Amino acid sequence: GSAHHIGPAHRRIGFIADHPGIHTAGERLRGYRTAMADAGLAIDDGWVSLGTTAPRRVQEAVVAMLGAPEPVTAIFTGNNRVTVTVVRVLAAHHRPVALVGFDDIELADLLAPGLTVVAQDAATLGRTAAERLFHRLDGAADAPSQVVLATRLIARGSGEIPPPADG
Structure with missing residues (x-):
């Protein structure tokens, strides 16, 4: 789960995301809850x-x-729009806070520290969606199905910030 990607010493990890009715937001919330439970x-x-x-x-x-x-x-963020705002808020915060974002963002590697993200392969996502669309347009009447594509963790430093010694 994504909360496992945040340094193991963290015990108070926040999750900020989109509306829970949005499928991906709901799935990411479920992942956060599962990872936190798995970590006790x-x-x-x-x-x-x-x-x-x-x-x-x-x-x-x-x-x-x-x-x-x-x-x-x-903090774990559920999408790149949330991540950008959180980066801005944390830039003005007086103590370091670990951050892992879902979805990569432009310039993530230029931040200090670099932004650790759970990245999706946009090209594969687009190709898969197009293939399914063309399959339907060709007359296929298969039952709806769900395709789950792999993500990968890109560790650049922000998720690896340890908690404060007194926290």
Whole structure:
């Protein structure tokens, strides 16, 4: 699970993502919950924030998670729009917070530290969707099916930031 990609010392890991009704957001939330459970970590209600990817909403979620009595020391984001806002908020934060984003973003390697992401293969995703579309256009009437494509972790430093010694 994705929470396992964040350094093992982290015990308070937040998850910020899109609306749970969006299939991928729901799946990523399920992955976060499973990874936390597998690691033996409880999840505080304040560590999960789902909703619009609007910067103001995401910023408020990050500020709330970092300002809690026991603040998160790491954040996992559910898509690249959320990630960009979280990077901006963390840039102004007074202590380092580990961050792993779902979906790679342009310039991720130029940030300091570089942004650790769970990347999708966009070319394979597009090719697979096109092949399925053309198959249908050719008259195929197969039952709907689900295709799951592999992702890969690109560790660049942000997800490997350790929690503070007192946290």
